[in-house]
Amino acid sequence: MENEKDRYYDPFYYNQHELNHSSSSFPFSRDNNNNSTPISQNFQPPPHTTFTDCLHGSMDYNTLSRAFDLSCSSSEVISSIDDNTKKDSAVVGNQLTPNSSVSSSSNEAEAVIEEDSTTKSSQKDKQPKGCEDGDEKSKKDQNKAKKKEKKQREPRFAFLTKSEIDQLEDGYRWRKYGQKAVKNSPYPRSYYRCTSQKCGVKKRVERSFQDPSIVITTYEGQHNHHCPATLRGSAAASMLSSPSLFGSTYMGSSLPQDFLNQFLPSYSQNDHQNPMFLHHLSHNSNFQQQQQQQQEQQQQQVQLSRDYGLLQDLLPSFPGKQEP
DNA sequence: CGCGTTTGACCCGCGC
């Protein structure tokens, strides 16, 4: 019972072909001509992501990279949509039939959703107040001012990650500033803010009540600084080793240069000479073989596609949600 | 002591 609208809103409208390459982790190297080529082996998934099925949805990756200037999610992409996609174009790479079902219990996967930049949620997002002096009066004045000028929300991207760990290492440092109970969910939602000064990037972390093994991480804003992980071995290692967004997602496409530059701030053209990078390239000599086995298992286990309703269930506040 | 987390209070937008 598929119609165009359903397709627009279906973030799990995958490219089956790309899925089949999905178990690769960070899949690119770069040649002298600055072309990205898959280097799908040799990366080890982070310890908390036991499965490496990366599914490809679609989105404007430039948009994604701009708004989401971090590389570093440590899990796997199922799919992605963005607001424009929803409105104007069907999810690309959509050769997959949406009728197939996914055995979500058998895989570890992650979806990327770009949320609407002007969701119906409150517009009162403030710059971190921590930087301000706690002057009560000025606070109220500011609130009033903000009331007048409706602040536009930054684009948001939600990552669905199958993980037992809530706080997935993404290379940046976050400070938790709130936690709220989520309606109709036994799992709370946590609010984090990038600890870097003047960086207003926020993220929310919650667990799907439908599938508690899925962690929903929503990023909002754009980092205005480099990923601290580039300066810290372990985190960067985790990032770079992550199958993350760089599994099958981009395997079949020509990944824009600036995408990696922006999305993986720690990854420069010379990164293949970076000691950390090299470390990961050479870290796991058996990984290719393991990966092949994994791939075979995955291809048996994973059947693609969920409908948008599932995503809505997982993300009750997802802005595209349309109440009947 | 600095930094991060916890948690209750508060603010705000929205629907009724």
Next chain:
DNA sequence: GCGCGGGTCAAACGCG
């Protein structure tokens, strides 16, 4: 206007 739910604040607390 009121209630609800999402989001944020900030004091208290914990930890290294």
